[in-house]
Amino acid sequence: MELIAGKKFKLPVWEAILRTMRPGERARFRCESKHVVLYPLVAKSLRNIAAGKDPLEGQRHCCSIAQLHEHYSLGYPDLDELQKNPQPLIFDIEVLKVEEPGSYQQDPWAMTDEEKLQAVPLIHQEGNELYRQGKVQEAATKYYDAIACLKNLQMKEQPGSPDWIELDQKITPLLLNYCQCKLQSEEYYEVLDHCSSILNKQRQSLLQAGQGSRGRVECGRGAG
Structure with missing residues (x-):
């Protein structure tokens, strides 16, 4: 696992622990339950990463019912139990490497x-x-990382807004490059899925542009 100090991506108590350790050192820490309340959610993200899934899977764009279900079930019985009954946890940590900013x-x-x-x-x-x-x-991994950066920024914008559309236009060439890599790797289903999505967006944009043009012509006739 990698942890970037100051980002508070995981558990703040882990940062406090690591600041007391040196590279190559191994130590065991007992953390009271109040410091590890969020551990089940963090653990789920880490398990998703290990399985090659999105670390935030199930935490985005959920309806209220889905969020309610997410609150009570993380998909892992041991994490569900720990979420219902928080307990002190013991972490056995070895510092492998420290990199400077x-x-x-x-x-x-x-x-x-x-x-x-x-x-x-x-x-x-x-x-x-x-x-x-x-x-x-x-190369596919690089394109995926670039897409992830833009998608993350896009999630903060209102869908259909100028900034959202601008980001979407930047995503398209990267996604096409990604699909080219997947095509060479013979991962055809993913290529079909992404390319179909791009074509549908282009088709909708053309239809909207056509409707807008007709609207202006009709207004012109009315005014004449």
Whole structure:
């Protein structure tokens, strides 16, 4: 597991623990229940990552019923029990490596909004270079990271607003590059799904543009 100090992505108590440790050190800490109330949610995210899923799966755009269900069931019996009855937890931690700020490339989730926007062109370029080298899977990962940055920013905008549309337009070429990689990897279902989505958006945009043009012509006739 990686943890970036100051981002509060996981449990604040973990940051307090790690600040007392040195690289190569292994120690055991007992944390009172008040410090680990959110552990079941964090644990679910970590398990999703280990399974190759979205770490926030089930936590976005849920209706009230889904959120109610999410509150009572995390999909893991042991985490559900811990959520109902919080307990002190013991963490056995070994510090493998410490990296200084600026010495590593941040993951998209750890970036600020401004950092995400600045990183997208660079990640896109890295993906293109990897693709030219024939490293298709690595290129797909880069395109996916760039898309994730833009999607995260898009979620903060009102759907259909100018800023939302601008971000969506930046996502499309990255998604097409990603699909090209998946096509070469013979992952056809994912390619069909994404490309169909892009075509549907383009079709809707053309229809809306056509309706807008007809509306202006009709108004002109009425005024004449």
